Amino acid sequence: MERISEEEEEEEEEKVLNPTTIKSTLKRRERDCMEEEEEDEDEDEDEDEDEVMSEVHLGCPPNFSGPHLSYFTFPTSLTLQQQQQQQESEIDDDDDAKGEGVISLDEDGDLLLTRRKPNKPSNNCRMTIQHNITSTIPSVGLQVWRAELALADFVLHGIFTSNKYDGITALELGAGTGLLGILLASVAKTVFLTDHGEDILDNCAVNVHLNSKIFENHQASVYVRELDWIKSWPPSVSADILTSQERYKYLWNPSEVEEAENASLLLAADVIYSDDLTDALFNTLRILMSRGSTKVLYLALEKRYNFSLHDLDIVANGYSHFQSYLQDEEECRQLGNGSLPCFVGKNIDLTDIPQYVREYDRETNIEIWQIKYLPSVSTS
Numbered sequence: 001m002e003r004i005s006e007e008e009e010e011e012e013e014e015k016v017l018n019p020t021t022i023k024s025t026l027k028r029r030e031r032d033c034m035e036e037e038e039e040d041e042d043e044d045e046d047e048d049e050d051e052v053m054s055e056v057h058l059g060c061p062p063n064f065s066g067p068h069l070s071y072f073t074f075p076t077s078l079t080l081q082q083q084q085q086q087q088e089s090e091i092d093d094d095d096d097a098k099g100e101g102v103i104s105l106d107e108d109g110d111l112l113l114t115r116r117k118p119n120k121p122s123n124n125c126r127m128t129i130q131h132n133i134t135s136t137i138p139s140v141g142l143q144v145w146r147a148e149l150a151l152a153d154f155v156l157h158g159i160f161t162s163n164k165y166d167g168i169t170a171l172e173l174g175a176g177t178g179l180l181g182i183l184l185a186s187v188a189k190t191v192f193l194t195d196h197g198e199d200i201l202d203n204c205a206v207n208v209h210l211n212s213k214i215f216e217n218h219q220a221s222v223y224v225r226e227l228d229w230i231k232s233w234p235p236s237v238s239a240d241i242l243t244s245q246e247r248y249k250y251l252w253n254p255s256e257v258e259e260a261e262n263a264s265l266l267l268a269a270d271v272i273y274s275d276d277l278t279d280a281l282f283n284t285l286r287i288l289m290s291r292g293s294t295k296v297l298y299l300a301l302e303k304r305y306n307f308s309l310h311d312l313d314i315v316a317n318g319y320s321h322f323q324s325y326l327q328d329e330e331e332c333r334q335l336g337n338g339s340l341p342c343f344v345g346k347n348i349d350l351t352d353i354p355q356y357v358r359e360y361d362r363e364t365n366i367e368i369w370q371i372k373y374l375p376s377v378s379t380s
């Protein structure tokens with residue numbers, strides 16, 4: 001996440017934290033006449049007002065505020081098959097030509113050239129995603145982040161090479177624009193896209209509508225629902241007495257909560273950027289993953305480095321805090337009940353996952369973790 005720095009009145013020098021840093025217009029009040037506590041509160045508020053920009057949107061029109069439409073393209077399994085067949089037939093043609101070793105001439109003695117077959121029309125799938133180009137930190141879910149696109153590649157690879165996602169129920173935490181869950185809905189039975197805040201959920205719902213062609217043939221159910229990790233699991237449910245107009249549109253009903261608890265797949269992209277939120281997220285996961293069906297979580301993150309005055313070094317503190325939640329599965333199982341319940345994590349080798357989605361740079365600081373929750377074994 002690229003911080004767009006705050007302007008400090010007493011410091012003439014602008015601090016550039018990252019290449020995509022731009023100045024926010026906010027000014028701080030005079031510090032001298034402020035109480036310590038007030039100052040801390042204001043700093044927090046200022047941080048919330050800072051504008052940040054995802055690197056996915058670097059090509060978007062600068063100084064554009066408000067929602068923008070971007071297109072994300074990836075092959076369908078049909079296109080992949082066609083490309084593979086085409087490559088194979090080209091290899092056969094080349095082999096034939098080489099094998100014969102004969103130069104063909106027409107009746108006038110002119111050389112006959114073997115022409116390559118024209119490329120078949122590409123059948124790529126195109127998603128239209130409404131998003132903001134910059135946002136404040138509390139509204140980062142209005143943008144698309146690179147980890148979401150890396151996780152989309154991972155899910156697409158699963159779709160193209162297996163049927164493990166066919167007909168499943170899945171839930172995405174911190175879904176933001178909803179790109180990943182919508183894509184999964186092309187094969188899943190039910191997908192819950194969860195986030196918090198009405199503006200983010202409204203934007204996600206718009207994207208579900210814009211891309212309904214991807215999943216409507218196969219009649220998947222896609223729900224946009226509020227799940228605030230601070231309030232943990234289970235989320236509040238709507239009272240039966242309320243009419244659909246009266247109830248908050250992103251509220252769950254009891255049967256949806258039950259269905260989500262029986263999901264087999266959880267997804268989360270770029271949700272590790274504040275230690276407090278990481279604590280709240282893992283608290284929610286602990287409850288959600290210990291109820292209903294056994295679940296596996298795939299969590300994609302961008303390992304962000306910052307200079308720490310405390311450590312006088314470049315560190316990835318948020319990443320270290322995230323890792324403090326994870327144990328090694330083998331070790332955990334060997335230690336037995338003494339170390340349970342626990343989260344176990346495995347870093348996935350992304351070199352095995354082709355980049356299907358074109359519109360981003362998959363840099364080496366992006367990681368995908370497979371996370372399971374091992375409950376304690378009851379001895380009674």
Ligand SMILES: C[S@@+](CC[C@H](N)C(=O)[O-])C[C@H]1O[C@@H](n2cnc3c(N)ncnc32)[C@H](O)[C@@H]1O
Pocket residue numbers: 138139140141142143144145146147148149173174175176177194195196197200227228229230268269270271277280
């Ligand atoms: C950096 S964005 C990532 C969005 C999307 N997954 C992506 O990668 O494009 C972090 C997401 O976490 C969500 N989030 C932050 N705090 C949350 C909370 N307390 N409960 C639920 N979601 C939260 C944000 O609203 C946002 O959608």
